[in-house]
Structure formats: structure tokens, C-alpha cells
Amino acid sequence: MSESITARLEHGPRRGETIIMLHGNNAGSWMWEPQTERFQDRHILTPDLPALGERYREPWPGMGGAADDIAGIIRAHALGGTAHVVGLSLGGVVAIHLAQRHPELVRSCMITGAPIAGLTRLERLLIPPQLPLWRQRWYWQAQAMTFGIPADARDIFVDSAVRVAPETNRETYREVAAGIPEEPIAYAGPLLAIAAEKEQHSVKDAFPTLRRRAPQLQSWIAPGMHHPWNVEDPDLFTNVIREFVDTGVWSLADRSPEVTGTSRTHR
Incomplete structure (x- = not known):
């Protein structure tokens, strides 16, 4: 990564345990x-994924390559060479690949909005015709309103999205649509998967699949939330991270073998 990108990577004091946050597709750190802003007492890493954010000129290396890239950042910048991993959307998929390929680097893993088992038949029909539109500002301006992106963040949201290369859009879609391989996940530590109540069904429908590969899974439906709920309700999102990182448990999570796809507890 360039010096300017590295300068934006680290936040907070270099003490305690590191939390690394992996952003969604067409977005950035x-x-x-x-x-x-809410974690000024913690050491935080917010890298741009390869081919996205300020690294948009780089080629997409595949999910495995992206996970290896993040592993290198953890080794180089995280305290003690390990980190608590938080991933949203595409970042959540990369986080699972990281946990599979480099389990020794992961202290805990929280993912949200990640369709780990792949996309539904309907999504496979609807999304490919939209891929050419991912280079159009009006498309992402509409998405920003749908997602509840605050007005003061919409310009950077749109700017980040439209400059992603068409090849990156095609390849990330293809890999997300396919889902993760049918094999146990090597990582055995705390794992929390969250679906926002108002996002696509493929996210919460993936919970049973993920639990078969990682029996320690905790899962939760965030009531009333949309896909990028870290900006929709930043206090709640940050509180979930803080409790999970500190205890290895989210108190509202479902840890039973069967997941019905509905939330047990609403705020």
C-alpha cells in the first residue's frame, strides 16, 4: 500500500488488542x-481492500488473495500480530476466507451482511444486468438513499463506487454468488454472523450453512436495520463490536444448532 493509504490505516492508541474492520464492496475504509470516532480508546485498523477504496487501480486478487493481503496487514500493523476481525458485506466474506486461511491471526470474527452461502436464484437473475450500471453516479445516488447513507457521506459513497473497475465488479459478484467452499472452517474461536432485518434473505439464510462449517457460530438479526447499519445506527453497531470483542459473546445472539431466520429479541 502507498504511504498515503498507510497513513489512514491506523486509529487510536497502540495498546490493548487490535480490531481490524473490512469494508463492503464499492466502498472503502x-x-x-x-x-x-466511537473507538478512540482502541487500536483500530481500517484498510482498503485490494481493487477498492483508494486501491481501486489494483486488480482484484480473488477472495483468497484479498484474505492473504489482509493477513499481511495484520502481521505488519496489529498489536501482537493478531486482530479481532469485523467485516461488512464483501468484507465479511473476505473475513471468513481470512479465518479459513490464517486462523492463527484471528482473535474473534464478526461478520454482517455477508451472503456466505452464495446468492439466491432471484439475486442471480437480477444483479448481472445491473453490473454495467455500477459505473453510473445516479445508480449509486439511488442506492445511498435506499441504504440510509447520511447526506454528508453520499458523495464519497458514490465517488468510491463508480471508480471501481468493471472487471472487479464482475469478479467480486461471481465469487460472492458462488458462496464459500463446502468444507469446515479452520478457525475455532468466537464467530458472530449478523443479518440486518431489512436486507436480502441470502444473508440470514446462510446461517445454517455457516454453522455446519463452524459449529461455534453465534447469529443475530439486527431488528429494523438495513444493509450498512454501521452508519444507520452507529451506536448499536459499535456496542455489538465492543461486547463481542471483550467477551467473545453477543448477549442477544442465537447459539442454538437451528436458526429460524427470525430475531429472538428486539430492542
Whole structure:
């Protein structure tokens, strides 16, 4: 990564345990500003994923390559060479690949909005025709309103999205649509998967699949939330991270073998 990108990577004091946050597709490290503002007592890493954010000129290396890239950042910048991993959307998928390929680096893993088992038949029909539109500002301006992105963050949201290369959009879609391999996940530590109540069903429908590969899974439906709920309710999102990182448990999570796809507890 360039010196300017590295300068934006680290936040907070270099003490305690590191939390690394992996952003969603067509976004960048800027999306974690609500969390870095609330985590001024923690050491936080907010890297841009390869081919996204300020690294948009780089080629997409595949999920495995992206996970290896993040592993290198953890080794180089995280305290003690390990980190608590938080991933949203595409960042959540990369986080699972990281946990599989480099389990020794992961202290805990929290993912949200990540369709780990792949996309539904309907999503596979609807999304590919939209891929050419991912280079159009009006498309992402509409998405920003749908997602509840605050007005003061919409310009950077749109700017980040439209400059992503078409090849990156095609490849990330293809890999997300396929889902993760049918094999046990090597990582055995605390794992929390969250779906926002108002996002696509493929996220919460993936809970049973993920639990078969990682029996320690905790899962939760965030009531009333949309896909990027770290900006929709930053206090709640940050509180979930803080409790999970500190205890290895989210108190509202479902830890039973069966997941019905509905939330047990609403705020």
C-alpha cells in the first residue's frame, strides 16, 4: 500500500488488542468513520481492500488473495500480530476466507451482511444486468438513499463506487454468488454472523450453512436495520463490536444448532 493509504490505516492508541474492520464492496475504509470516532480508546485498523477504496487501480486478487493481503496487514500493523476481525458485506466474506486461511491471526470474527452461502436464484437473475450500471453516479445516488447513507457521506459513497473497475465488479459478484467452499472452517474461536432485518434473505439464510462449517457460530438479526447499519445506527453497531470483542459473546445472539431466520429479541 502507498504511504498515503498507510497513513489512514491506523486509529487510536497502540495498546490493548487490535480490531481490524473490512469494508463492503464499492466502498472503502472511509465507511468506518462512525466506528473510529466511537473507538478512540482502541487500536483500530481500517484498510482498503485490494481493487477498492483508494486501491481501486489494483486488480482484484480473488477472495483468497484479498484474505492473504489482509493477513499481511495484520502481521505488519496489529498489536501482537493478531486482530479481532469485523467485516461488512464483501468484507465479511473476505473475513471468513481470512479465518479459513490464517486462523492463527484471528482473535474473534464478526461478520454482517455477508451472503456466505452464495446468492439466491432471484439475486442471480437480477444483479448481472445491473453490473454495467455500477459505473453510473445516479445508480449509486439511488442506492445511498435506499441504504440510509447520511447526506454528508453520499458523495464519497458514490465517488468510491463508480471508480471501481468493471472487471472487479464482475469478479467480486461471481465469487460472492458462488458462496464459500463446502468444507469446515479452520478457525475455532468466537464467530458472530449478523443479518440486518431489512436486507436480502441470502444473508440470514446462510446461517445454517455457516454453522455446519463452524459449529461455534453465534447469529443475530439486527431488528429494523438495513444493509450498512454501521452508519444507520452507529451506536448499536459499535456496542455489538465492543461486547463481542471483550467477551467473545453477543448477549442477544442465537447459539442454538437451528436458526429460524427470525430475531429472538428486539430492542
